Amino acid sequence: MRRTVVFDSGAVIAAERNDERIRAIMFAARESRTVVLLPSMVLAETWRGRATHPLAAKFLASMDRFPALDATAAKRAGALLTEGGSIADANVVDVAIRSAPAVVVTSDPRDIRALLRIAASSADVQIRNL
Amino acid sequence: MKHPSSKSRDQSVPGPFERISASVPQPIVAEARRRIGKRGLSQFVARAMARQLIDMNRADYLAECEKLGGPLDPVTLAEAQRMLEL
Numbered sequence: 001m002r003r004t005v006v007f008d009s010g011a012v013i014a015a016e017r018n019d020e021r022i023r024a025i026m027f028a029a030r031e032s033r034t035v036v037l038l039p040s041m042v043l044a045e046t047w048r049g050r051a052t053h054p055l056a057a058k059f060l061a062s063m064d065r066f067p068a069l070d071a072t073a074a075k076r077a078g079a080l081l082t083e084g085g086s087i088a089d090a091n092v093v094d095v096a097i098r099s100a101p102a103v104v105v106t107s108d109p110r111d112i113r114a115l116l117r118i119a120a121s122s123a124d125v126q127i128r129n130l
Numbered sequence: 131m132k133h134p135s136s137k138s139r140d141q142s143v144p145g146p147f148e149r150i151s152a153s154v155p156q157p158i159v160a161e162a163r164r165r166i167g168k169r170g171l172s173q174f175v176a177r178a179m180a181r182q183l184i185d186m187n188r189a190d191y192l193a194e195c196e197k198l199g200g201p202l203d204p205v206t207l208a209e210a211q212r213m214l215e216l
Contacts, residue, residue: 002214004192023195023202024210055198058191061149064184101216128213 001125002034004099008062008092010107012038012046013058014130021130025105026062037099038063041077041091067095080115097123105130113130146170 005025015022024027036065043066046056067075069091077090081108089108093115096102106112109129152175159171166174196202 001216003216005214018195018199020199020203021210023192023199024206025213026188026195027192027202027207028210029213030185030192032211032214033185045191055191055194058187058194061187062184103213119157126213 001101002029002032004038004096004102005029005034006092006096006099006104007036007038007042008104008108008112009045009088010044010130012042012056012059014107016053016056018055019130022059022105025128026059035064035099036062037095038066039088039091039095040069041088046103051077057066064079067098070094074107079117082118083114085111085115093119093125096122100124102126103128 011022026036028034035122036061038060043060047060052060067073073094077087080090080093081087091110092104092106093112096104097116097119100121102124104112105110105128107129107130109127112127116127162171162174
């Protein structure tokens, strides 16, 4: 069993720049058939239709799933925003908790850590800083 | 019109659905039926196809990355592999 990978928007932007750490994670994920998730709010933040960067588009096509923000998930994410923060980050943390053991790959570890603290979950979620 | 077997469809693989005909080696079909039962073969095939397509997309992405940036640094790769381990 492997850790599920959950990317935030910063990871998509890094992929667009051909960041070697993202490449390595995707290579390792392919090799080990690890599940890679991109929460739907992150997709909304980064997808720009035809204007989407071609490398980012290929990266996004490599995801296993885009967990949806339905009413139940939206309430869970909203409940994490008691001290502020972004809905997309709350969606990332909620997806990671529900997919644990997981690792959140993020350019904003401080905000993700704060949301994990608010969630007060015992789920095994690690943070990988970009 | 609603498909008769829609109740058993895998919600993790979004529709709409299309009926297809495919030839699969008999031992594979027999093993799949033994593992998953009489029902659920469509779901099993849909998941397998989705999984294979994602793997192909991942290969395309990685090939493009290599074309643009050269070979992957083995130290960075080893770090990523460790990160995924439990």
